[in-house]
Amino acid sequence: MRLTQWTDYSLRVLMYCAATQGREALPTVAEIAQAHGISHSHLTKIVMTLAAQSWLETLRGRGGGLRLLVPAGQVSVGDVVRQTEADFQLVECFDATGNTCRMGGRCHLQSVLGQAMDAYLAVLDGVTLADLVAPATSARVRWVPGLPDPALLSARPLAG
Numbered sequence: 001m002r003l004t005q006w007t008d009y010s011l012r013v014l015m016y017c018a019a020t021q022g023r024e025a026l027p028t029v030a031e032i033a034q035a036h037g038i039s040h041s042h043l044t045k046i047v048m049t050l051a052a053q054s055w056l057e058t059l060r061g062r063g064g065g066l067r068l069l070v071p072a073g074q075v076s077v078g079d080v081v082r083q084t085e086a087d088f089q090l091v092e093c094f095d096a097t098g099n100t101c102r103m104g105g106r107c108h109l110q111s112v113l114g115q116a117m118d119a120y121l122a123v124l125d126g127v128t129l130a131d132l133v134a135p136a137t138s139a140r141v142r143w144v145p146g147l148p149d150p151a152l153l154s155a156r157p158l159a160g
Helices: 005-019 029-036 040-052 077-084 109-125 129-133
Strands: 056-059 065-068
Touching: 005 029, 005 040, 005 056, 005 065, 005 077, 005 129, 029 040, 029 065, 040 056, 077 109
Parallel strands: none
Antiparallel strands: 056 065
């Protein structure tokens, strides 16, 4: 599965806010847009959506900016992905109303892909914003039964 740019940018905004918690000056849309090379107007739309979903508070005026409404350790990446992605239908047969596949009843692809999607989301559910912005030495992805232990996997960043 490939995440949309909307989800990628949503995660970047939330991570930036989590990473700058405790800083005297609140981060702004302009600051985040510049830091990530993202269009200010596009990022504004994303911030407004994140605020509507009660993840961010937006404060106007002098000293204004963005603030997480939920502690970073309580925001799972899985929840963010579920709220920002519009389509989890990996193949046509996931859509009962538009399915024209002629292999229905003889194919197990939908079941296998459904299990894979569940495992994918389970891993994301075990990771919080706090985990993503923690120093590399202390960040740890939680193990999900039935999946390889993350400690055994290569040390690749979770989000970029």
